[in-house]
Amino acid sequence: MKGRKRTLRKGLSGKILSFTMALAMVANLMGGYCAATELSTKEVKAADAEQPPYRNVMYYGDWSIYSGQKNFTPDKIDGSLITHLNFAFMDADANGDLITTDTWADYENPNVGFSVGTDNKYAGVLGAMVLLRQKYPNMKIGVSVGGWTRSGDFPKIAASETTRKNFALNEKVTASTY
Known part of the structure; x- marks a missing residue:
């Protein structure tokens, strides 16, 4: 029984840690994406005013x-x-x-x-x-x-x-x- 509780605890804490890390990665990616979008928009506008500031x-x-x-x-x-x-x-x-x-x-x-x-x-x-x-x-x-x-x-x-x-x-x- 003692071993089973330890496994459950490790499993639960592992899931919480994984979720927290995934959340942190998504936040970092979103922050980086926003910064990259602003930078590339300025470069595109300076290079060619007729082109939209994005690529679809x-x-x-x-x-x-x-x-x-x-x-x-x-x-x-x-x-x-x-x-x-x-x-x-x-x-x-x-x-x-x-x-x-x-x-x-x-x-x-x-x-x-x-x-x-x-x-x-x-x-x-x-x-x-x-x-x-x-x-x-x-x-x-x-x-x-x-x-x-x-x-x-x-x-x-x-x-x-x-x-x-x-x-x-x-x-x-x-x-x-x-």
Whole structure:
């Protein structure tokens, strides 16, 4: 019985200590976050008065158009609420050229974006991104490259100055062969 009381006491005091430490960590993080926000706001205002003093970033995966993701197409994005949109994912080959990972979603799907004339100029997610950018010109759109399974060629790209430069310039994007 004596041993059991000691275990209960240690368990209870351990929980109280853990809770207190967690509370202290949250308070420190909140205090640091507020201070960092004030500092970054001043820097942004000094650098570019037209940009908002914050970044509200959204990640958009091309797989979002499918029914399992509730057919969330880029035209449903309210660009007035975000400053940056990251398109996920593209891959890169050993030469540093970008490769789309879902040709149907990215270029061909006539139900995403808009089909203009017979050339489907704005079909697919990438076409819809062009239209979204036209609607919200202050929103920055970037590309996320790699991801969980698409980073195999990065060591080859990094090994050569030519392929690093090619990758950085992003002059060539090809459709996937996956």
